[in-house]
Amino acid sequence: MKYQLGFHKPKPQKVVNHSRMPTFLGVIVMMLLFLQVMVSNRLATVGTSIAKIEKDVQQLNEENIDLRQKIASNSSLLVIENKAKLLGFTTEVKPIYISREPSVAFDLH
């Protein structure tokens, strides 16, 4: 076997590829975690608002029912009859009927 003096076969060099992907993903995950904590923190107190809104809705529904009752009562025929009597209306009905045929004096043509 012959060797050249002073020279060795060069070893293959390792190429180290420094990828940024894991770091990038790590940052995204941390940001999302932070966001999750922030949102959860905000929403944790929303329960109070929801309870208040639901209570308000219920109260408005109850007021609505009360008002409908008052409207119905005040527009009942008994109430109208009593008020009409106070205003001097009577139940005597004397309708006046007008003939369909107009009298000669109204016939201008």
Added chain:
Amino acid sequence: MLRQTLVTIFLLLLFFLIISRLFYWQIIKGSQLAEAASEQYYYKLRIAPTRGEIRGSDASSLVINRGAYLVFAEPQKIGDKDNFSRQAAKILDLDEEIIKSRISAENIVWAPLKHKVDEETYEKLKADKIEGIGFEKESVRFYPEASMAAQLLGFVGNDEDGMDKGYFGIEGFYDRALKGKEGSLIQEKDARGLPIILGGSKRISAENGENLELYLDRTVQFILENSLKQGIEKYGAKEGLVAVIDPKTGGLLGSASFPSYDQREYGKFDKQLYTNPLIASTYEPGSTFKVLVMASALNEKVIEPKTIFNEVGPVRIGEYSIRTWNNQYHGEMSMTQVLEKSSNPGMVFAGQKLGRDKLYNYLKEFGLGEKTGIDIEGEEVSFLRPVNEWKEIDLATTSFGQGIAVTPIQMLTAVSVIANKGQLMAPQVVKKMMNQGKVIEKKPKKIAQVISPATAKVMTEMMILAVDNGEAKWAKPKNYRIAGKTGTAQIPVSGHYDEEKTIASFIGFAPADDPKFVMLVMLREPSSSPWGSETAAPLFFTISKELFAYYGISPQE
């Protein structure tokens, strides 16, 4: 070696014990514990539906809901049970001992005391600051028109489980539609009991009950009730009924009867008053029935309006004699005059011309002998005896409306055939059902063409003449064409007819040429006069005058 083995066995036993205990708690008792845990971190709410409203044809409210309270007791918070019972009983108007027994029961944490408590009582209880008392909102029916149309509308009571349930009338018939469906909410909650937005939740919305719009006209109902009350007083009747329907649609425009009850305090009235006599009481119609027999005979062409009958005296049928109502006999008379004079022998003649089988078939065609199917709870029916059981006397008496029983709604529906060009319409109370913007219309339903339009027209003219020339002509409004017939029927009592007691009635429609309404007036045992021509007929005409004014119907003559 032995020691090692023993320790190993001991450890294995311990391991087995732990596994079996875990199995017990996680598998066998798992669901129970999960349920108990969910009680702590979930709250469950029952969402009650709102019961549907009932409205008149002018969209006015006849039955709506208003707020009320369920008053309950929490026995564990009550110190002095005697004092609590005394205070609560006084304000709630309940028996003190009953309250005491409810709050003293063992292991009770919650006891209902009274439902549907009004605002005023609630304020009194709140003001007294009674320890251990609590309130829950609920709704109760409210009637803006007070007890108007009580027997038609029905009422809302409780079922076996204490839930609202409609009884009688429309509330009973349409209970399922009016009730709606309960909803629920299961929501995860925090330590303070507030909902956690990110937590689990399940919501099933309540479906409110359907709102009903009736054919009933509130003003017509008002007129009927006032007029009937005055009529009963004037003629000294024990009971009375007036009902009006639209012959073209079968829609019930109004129905009044007395005695009645107040649906706001239904418990204080006799249960017999809950049923609506319009659909549940039967009576012998008497001479008003003659129009149906006459129309049938005309339709079969076995007689004509000018067919002559010679009324010389009572007609003998076997051992029976059929007389006129006043024992007066008018000699030769046309069929029109038979109606005008309300001649029983004349009607026997017409009935015999028609024949038993054909008369029976026509009665069935007119809807008699079976339910009308009207949408009110509690309809009764008077069955027709099978035709092969009819004797000659039965044909004779049926011809003038005795020996046969009908309900008022059957009579109204049958006579409406004449007013509606021979068409039988199904009677209806509800016109529309509405829920969250969705509207379901109940269209008028034609059942049969019972008589020809030509027969209906001829029969109408005969009925107009019966009004114009009959015993009640003095009460008829001038210049209006009204078709009608009076009736005076004896009341059967213990197998025979009472000599003095009658049901006075009048049935008719107007304006005759294009009828807006068909009306039946009935007075039971009027004391001023037993005759329909002197009691029910004038009342009919009085109401008609008001209806003409309300509907803007001008005279036709």
